Amino acid sequence: MIEIKNLHKSYKxxxxxxxxxKGINFSCEAGELVAIMGSSGSGKSTLLNILGMLxxxxxxxxxxxxxxIKNLNExxxxxxxxxxxxxxxxxxxxxxxxxxxxxxxxxLYYQRVGRKERxxxxxxxxxxxxxxxxxxxxxxxxxxGQKQRVAIARAMAAEPKVLLADEPTGALDSKTSYEVxxxxxxxxxxxxxxxxxxxxxxxxxxxxxIVHLKxxxxxxxxxxxxxxxxxxx
Amino acid sequence: xxxxxxxxxxxxxxxxxxLRTFLTGLSxxxxxxxxxxxxxxxQGMQNGIEAEFKTDAATSIWVWxxxxxxxxxxxxxxxxxxxxxxxxxxxxxxLGVEYQKASILYFxxxxxxxxxxxxxTYSLAGTTPELQTIENEFLSEGRYINYxxxxxxxxxxxxxxxxKREVFKDLDSPLGExxxxxxxxxxxxxVFGEMGKDEDEEERIFIPLTTAQLAFNGGDKVNxxxxxxxxxxxxxxxxxxxxxxxxxxxxxxHQEHGVAPEDERAIRVWNPIEEAKRYYxxxxxxxxxFWFVGICTIIAGVVGVSNIMMIVVKExxxxxxxxxxxGARPWGIIGMIxxxxxxxxxxxxxxxxxLSMALLEVVGPNxxxxxxxxxxxxxxxxxxxxxxxxxxxxxxGFFPAWRAVRVxxxxxxxxx
Numbered sequence: 265m266i267e268i269k270n271l272h273k274s275y276k277x278x279x280x281x282x283x284x285x286k287g288i289n290f291s292c293e294a295g296e297l298v299a300i301m302g303s304s305g306s307g308k309s310t311l312l313n314i315l316g317m318l319x320x321x322x323x324x325x326x327x328x329x330x331x332x333i334k335n336l337n338e339x340x341x342x343x344x345x346x347x348x349x350x351x352x353x354x355x356x357x358x359x360x361x362x363x364x365x366x367x368x369x370x371x372l373y374y375q376r377v378g379r380k381e382r383x384x385x386x387x388x389x390x391x392x393x394x395x396x397x398x399x400x401x402x403x404x405x406x407x408x409g410q411k412q413r414v415a416i417a418r419a420m421a422a423e424p425k426v427l428l429a430d431e432p433t434g435a436l437d438s439k440t441s442y443e444v445x446x447x448x449x450x451x452x453x454x455x456x457x458x459x460x461x462x463x464x465x466x467x468x469x470x471x472x473x474i475v476h477l478k479x480x481x482x483x484x485x486x487x488x489x490x491x492x493x494x495x496x497x
Numbered sequence: 498x499x500x501x502x503x504x505x506x507x508x509x510x511x512x513x514x515x516l517r518t519f520l521t522g523l524s525x526x527x528x529x530x531x532x533x534x535x536x537x538x539x540q541g542m543q544n545g546i547e548a549e550f551k552t553d554a555a556t557s558i559w560v561w562x563x564x565x566x567x568x569x570x571x572x573x574x575x576x577x578x579x580x581x582x583x584x585x586x587x588x589x590x591x592l593g594v595e596y597q598k599a600s601i602l603y604f605x606x607x608x609x610x611x612x613x614x615x616x617x618t619y620s621l622a623g624t625t626p627e628l629q630t631i632e633n634e635f636l637s638e639g640r641y642i643n644y645x646x647x648x649x650x651x652x653x654x655x656x657x658x659x660x661k662r663e664v665f666k667d668l669d670s671p672l673g674e675x676x677x678x679x680x681x682x683x684x685x686x687x688v689f690g691e692m693g694k695d696e697d698e699e700e701r702i703f704i705p706l707t708t709a710q711l712a713f714n715g716g717d718k719v720n721x722x723x724x725x726x727x728x729x730x731x732x733x734x735x736x737x738x739x740x741x742x743x744x745x746x747x748x749x750x751h752q753e754h755g756v757a758p759e760d761e762r763a764i765r766v767w768n769p770i771e772e773a774k775r776y777y778x779x780x781x782x783x784x785x786x787f788w789f790v791g792i793c794t795i796i797a798g799v800v801g802v803s804n805i806m807m808i809v810v811k812e813x814x815x816x817x818x819x820x821x822x823x824g825a826r827p828w829g830i831i832g833m834i835x836x837x838x839x840x841x842x843x844x845x846x847x848x849x850x851x852l853s854m855a856l857l858e859v860v861g862p863n864x865x866x867x868x869x870x871x872x873x874x875x876x877x878x879x880x881x882x883x884x885x886x887x888x889x890x891x892x893x894g895f896f897p898a899w900r901a902v903r904v905x906x907x908x909x910x911x912x913x
Contacts, residue, residue: 318822318906338827338902346824357819357910361513374824379505422824 265329265426265457266292266315272323273310284310286480288324292459294425297452297490299468300461302477309430311477312461316349316428317341329425346374350419354431356411358403364390364414365399371422389417393447409440416447420456427451427458433467439496445470446493466491507837521805521838522845525886528798529849532791533879537857539787541864541872543780548870556597556735557631558743559767560722560750569757578754578763582710582717587749594745595727595738600627601706602721605713610702611677612664619660621678621702623709629689631725639672639687646705650712654678655687659699676702681712722746726770732777739770791882798886803893806838810897817901818909827902834898835891842890846883854879 271288274281284307292298302308313319314326317333326333328348336344350371351357358367368386377385390396393413403411412432419427429448433441445467452458452472460471468474469491476484511518562578585601588594603623610617628634629641637658646653654676656664665671675682683704709715726742729735743766750756756763810817817830854874861872901909 313907316822318910342821342824342826342829345822351822353910357815357822359816359819362509366509370820371823373502373506374820374826374829376502379502418823 265294265296266290266459267327268315268324269326270324271311271314271321271326273307273314273319273321284480285314288480288482290475290482290485292457294457295452295455297449297458297472298460299471299474300459300477301463301465301468301474303463306477307480308461308463308477312428312430312459315426315459316351317345342374346371346422348425350422350424350427352412352415352419352427352429352432354434356403356408356415356435358411358414358418360403363400363402364395364406364417367403367414368418368421371418375422386417386421389421390414392420393417407440408436409443412436412440412444413447416444416451420451425457427456429458429460431461431463433462433464441467442493442496446497449490449493503833503836506833507840510837511841517805517809518841521802521809521841522848524801524805525798525842525890526845526849526852528794528801528886529846529879529883530853531794532882533850533853533857533874535787535791535794536878537853537861537872537874538869539784540874541861541869542783544872545866545870546776546780556726556728556739556770558724558726558739558770560724560746561720561765562750562754563762563765565756565760565763567757567760567763569760570755572755578756580719580722580750580754582719584750584753585719585722587753588722588746592745592749594742596724596742597727598627598630598725600625600631600723601719602628602723603706603709603715603718604720605709605715608679608713610679612674614677617660617664617676619656619700619702621704621709623706623715624703625706627725628703628723631723634689637688637690638670639685641687641689642703642705647707650708651705652681652683652708652712653686653705654683655689655703656685657699657701658688658690660702661688678704679713732770732774736770736774739768743768795882795886799889799893802838802842802886802890806890806894807897810834810894810901814901814904814909818904818906821902821906822910830902831895831898835894838894839887839891842887843883846886850879850883 268288268290271285271290272283273285274283276282288311300308300311310319314321317336320336321334328344331344331348333344358364359370362370365383365386368389369382372382372385387396387399390399393416395410395413395417398406398410398414403414406414412435416432427448432448433444436444441464448458448460449470458471460467462468469488470493471488472490473487474484475482560580562580565572565574565576565578568574582601585599589599601624605621605623608621610619610621624642625647626641626643629636634641638661639655641655642653645651656671661671665674668674671685671688674685676685677683706719710717724742726735726739729738747764747766748758750764751758751760754763813834817825820830821827854876857872857874864870864872
């Protein structure tokens with residue numbers, strides 16, 4: 265599903281150049297649930313941004329579902345993001361003046377799905393994350409866990425090939441974190457490919473595979489026995 | 498533009514951001530409102546000043562003689578100048594000057610006027626039919642003096658509305674009544690009023706010039722020569738042509754009556770166009786001032802709208818990032834922001850326009866201030882202003898929107 269070869273990325277900080285990713289080789293099959301771990305500054309968020317086409321790579325190659333991702337203009341990148349990827353952010357990134365339902369329906373708007381169908385679909389995904397009754401509420405009326413579940417529903421709504429989660433539990437307490445992970449595991453069980461960036465051990469162990477990043481290179485890549493989050497809920 | 502989904506998205510945004518929309522709209526609407534009111538009053542002042550000058554035809558010229566004040570060719574100063582019919586004829590035929598109408602006034606001396614054996618004290622003047630046009634008189638009853646009257650030395654009289662009110666208040670109409678003027682009966686054939694107010698005219702009884710000269714020992718004496726000149730394309734050209742006319746006839750009259758060329762007092766000329774010109778220049782200045790203030794208002798409006806648009810876009814940076822992450826195309830986002838901006842400025846601009854024009858329409862005709870008459874505004878001008886403001890709003894919205902979509906999505910998402 266994802267194929268990365270010899271990926272390099274550096275940022276210009278004034279006159280200095282900061283080499284963040286120094287030759288990453290990584291591949292991932294459909295249906296995997298991968299945790300990308302590393303301390304801050306290890307390059308994990310940069311990797312995720314490149315995977316998510318929110319940032320461009322300097323060197324190397326990146327194929328997503330057999331499509332080479334390189335030198336995309338903004339419009340093309342937007343198209344690919346919409347078609348291939350679903351994002352889950354640490355800070356949820358819901359649009360604060362739109363209701364839960366409208367937030368979930370937004371990626372469908374950019375897929376040019378009709379209003380009625382959009383709302384039906386969005387409601388279906390809200391139901392999946394257990395927030396059907398909260399459909400008309402604004403994000404400000406929801407708890408952190410609920411917000412993240414809305415964000416997950418939104419990421420799912422476009423039916424992407426890959427879900428990218430950037431510290432999805434970073435802003436949540438442990439109990440809520442486990443609830444969110446439980447949801448992510450269930451979505452994975454249904455066959456979706458998910459990449460989770462995290463620095464928390466327990467969250468990583470709830471994935472099926474852990475990739476350790478340190479100073480811009482992968483130092484460890486192992487399959488693990490998945491810890492089910494449902495036992496903590 | 499006709500993408501219904503986009504419209505729905507915009508209406509959602511507007512509905513959820515009422516205050517922001519309201520403030521944007523208010524600044525646009527008030528800008529247009531103030532401009533229209535200002536322009537309306539500029540027009541109103543021009544109308545008012547024009548109305549003040551409707552009394553006499555604006556291009557009329559009055560000539561009357563006085564005493565000389567300078568010695569010339571052996572003639573003493575202090576000599577009374579007397580104009581004669583010949584002067585009128587020479588100006589008409591030999592001088593080659595251009596005018597539209599010419600008339601003569603002759604004021605007989607020592608006349609006694611009676612009506613029903615009561616003395617009435619108004620001034621009497623002999624004149625020609627052209628005076629009606631030059632004096633801008635309208636007839637409320639009957640007719641004016643005509644050429645037949647002149648040829649037949651008819652004993653007819655035309656009186657003013659004021660005299661009708663004062664002397665003939667008991668009659669439905671004074672037409673057909675007879676005035677006894679120094680023993681001769683003059684039949685009243687018409688009643689005139691004047692546009693605007695002119696006290697002198699209101700006190701006057703007009704009879705045919707020939708009759709006056711014949712019956713009251715006038716001979717060929719005249720007191721006033723009156724002219725009306727054609728209007729040119731611009732007021733400046735009209736003034737220039739009237740000044741040339743005045744110079745020409747003064748030159749002739751000075752020579753004919755032995756007046757020193759530099760003696761300004763002997764032959765007096767009143768040329769109201771010069772006065773009118775000052776007022777027209779004043780209205781021009783006032784109009785310019787109102788336009789200046791209006792354009793400043795519009796600029797302030799444009800700056801205000803730009804400011805609001807910049808803040809709005811800044812405020813929405815994160816939203817733009819989210820939309821981009823969800824697959825919005827850059828031009829889609831710019832289009833959405835501009836669509837909203839144009840929609841809001843257009844709606845509020847036209848409401849400001851309609852409101853202000855309605856106000857002018859309702860209040861305008863009821864305004865009774867000197868020099869302000871029926872303030873109104875050219876709809877096309879106001880309409881264009883709204884379009885300009887809407888375009889300015891769109892341009893003002895475009896640049897920040899363009900910059901916002903250029904921002905890297907990740908940076909936009911981090912924006913708090």
